Amino acid sequence: MFNFTRWPRLSVVLLAWALSVPALAQIPDNVLVVAQIAEPKSLDPQAVTAVNDFRILMNVYDGLVRYQDGALEVTPGLAESWDISADGTLYTFKLRQGVNFHDGSPLNAEAVKFNFDRMLREDHPYHDTGPFPLSFFFSAIQETTVLDEYTVQFKLDGPYAPLLSNLAYPTGLIVSPAAVQQHGKEFGRHPSGTGPYTFKEWASNQHVIVERNADYWDGAPAMETVVFRPITDANTRVAEMLSGGVDLMVEVPPDSLQQFNSNAAFNVYEQAGPHLWFLILNLKEGPFADKRVRQAINYAIDKKALVDNILQGTATIATGPTPAAFAWAYNDKLEPYPYDPEKAQALIKEAGAEGAELTFYVTEGGSGMLDPVPMGTAIQADLAKVGLTVNIETYEWNTFLGKVNPGLEGKADMAEMAWMTNDPDTLPFLALRTAAWPD
Structure with missing residues (x-):
């Protein structure tokens, strides 16, 4: 599990970028090519955690409910209506009739029960098709x-x-029980949902292709085919965008925004989002087992410089686990740790951690992080100023998740991470509940 127990306050990402280039693309009008930062980890929605996977999955599956376009208001999905008991402990959902999964099997109440029992019951015959991290x-x-x-x-x-x-x-998207039963642990490579697009092909490290579902219950989508291409290097994604090799680009490097904004051939779409960037710390061993060292690096990292110089104003400094996008739940009276390297040095000395050597896992991209390697390098430099030696290890996104998700114990002291939350209760529950505290 992720160790979110302590939070160095990095930046809340408020921008989700997408670029389209109809003037340059050499791609048929009925095909959309999307540049992703990595190939998906799995196409089983209940087994993954990253936005990089979710972009594909939201086109292949539906949930009981869904978000209103451009908002986080919940509207009907596969459930056409629902009732909640007065005490808030019974939720009853009435499903749409006549909806089938892409494999032809019917959507019904038994299928919904299968999905949630598979995730939540260890004795379920298909629980071993997980893990189910969320x-x-x-x-x-x-x-x-x-x-x-x-x-x-x-x-x-x-x-x-x-x-x-x-x-x-x-995570709440509904999968076909028949497909899970047929493919078992390989279901993530053979997805079947009820969504507007059906799965066609996954060629590893090349593309995932989905095709229009002409029988979609909510009306067939406009595009005939969508191709998701994994392009891990940010500069290569930019070059592909400029040359017309892709139609849509996400996670645009901040250094490239002006280039696209000033080019009439491109449309830049900007939207504030509930995204939080932070560091995961290993509290079970090493320097960060001491609270004073954790406090010290919060003073030592120049977060304003990260926002201004690396992210070029596309983020704000976080003061807690609730992103500012949730205005009704956000406390604007809170102040982040100030940049105070002298206080950081004093705390490190008091903890007896002078000259400590730290291993820092940094991803090359993912989870909406626009410039993770330059950010990691800047953090490394800030910590060097207070006497801490930081050794950075960089990894492709899925490799990074494989190292970080099981925990940092015995491997590293810290890691970059980001989280896009749907509800302000989610991050505090994940990070601050007592079950998440280290032994």
């Missing part, structure tokens, strides 16, 4: 009951305000 989104569900063919009910262990929002998150 199943805690639904940990309040005690029991899933089929009331009739198209009615399913969740019984909670208590009121849980984020449930509807969590159901709209990609």
Whole structure:
């Protein structure tokens, strides 16, 4: 599991960028080519955690509910309606009738029960097709009951305000039980959902192709084919965009924004988003087992310089786990740790950690991080100024997740990470609940 127990306050990413180049692209009009930062880890929505995967999955699957376009308001999806008991512990969903998965099997209440039991019950025959790293989104569900063919009910262990929002998150997308039963642990390479696009092909390190679902229950989409290409190097993504090799680019390097903004052949779309960047620290061993060293690096990192010089104003400094995008839940009275290298040095000396050597995992891209390597290098330089030696190890996104997700114990002292949350309750639950504290 991720160790989110302590938070160096890095920047909240407020910009999600997409670029389209109809004037330059040499691609058929009915095909959209999207440049991604890596290939997906899996196409099983319940087994992944990253935006890089979610962009594909949201086109192949549907959830019981979904977010309203451009907002985080929950609207009907595969469930056409729902009721919540007065005490907030029973959620009853009425499903749309006549909806089929891409493999031809029917969507019904049994299929919904299969999905949540697979994630939440260790004795379920297909629980071993996981792991399911975000199943805690639904940990309040005690029991899933089929009331009739198209009615399913969740019984909670208590009121849980984020449930509807969590159901709209990609982890709540509904997969075909028949496909899971057929492919087992390989289901993530053979996805079947109810979404607007059907899976066609996954050529490793080349592309994932999805095709229009002409029978989509909510109306067939406009594009016939969407191709997701993994292009790990940011400069190569920019070059492909400029040459017309891709139609849509995400996670644009800040250094390239002006270049595209000033070119009439490109459209730049900007939107504030609920994204948080932070450092994961190894609290179980090494220097960060001492709170004073954790406090010291928060004083030592010049976060304003990261935002201004590397991210070029595309972020703001975080003061806690709730992004400013959630205005109703955000406390604008909180102040971040100030940049104070002298205080950092004093705390390091007090903790007896002078001259400590740290291993720092840095991703080459992913989870909405626009410039993770330059950010990591800047953090390395800031910590060197207070007497800490930082050794950076960089990895491609999926390799990075394979190293970080099991925990840093015995491997590293710190790692970059980012999180795009759907609800302000999610990050505090993940980071601050007692079960997340180290032994």
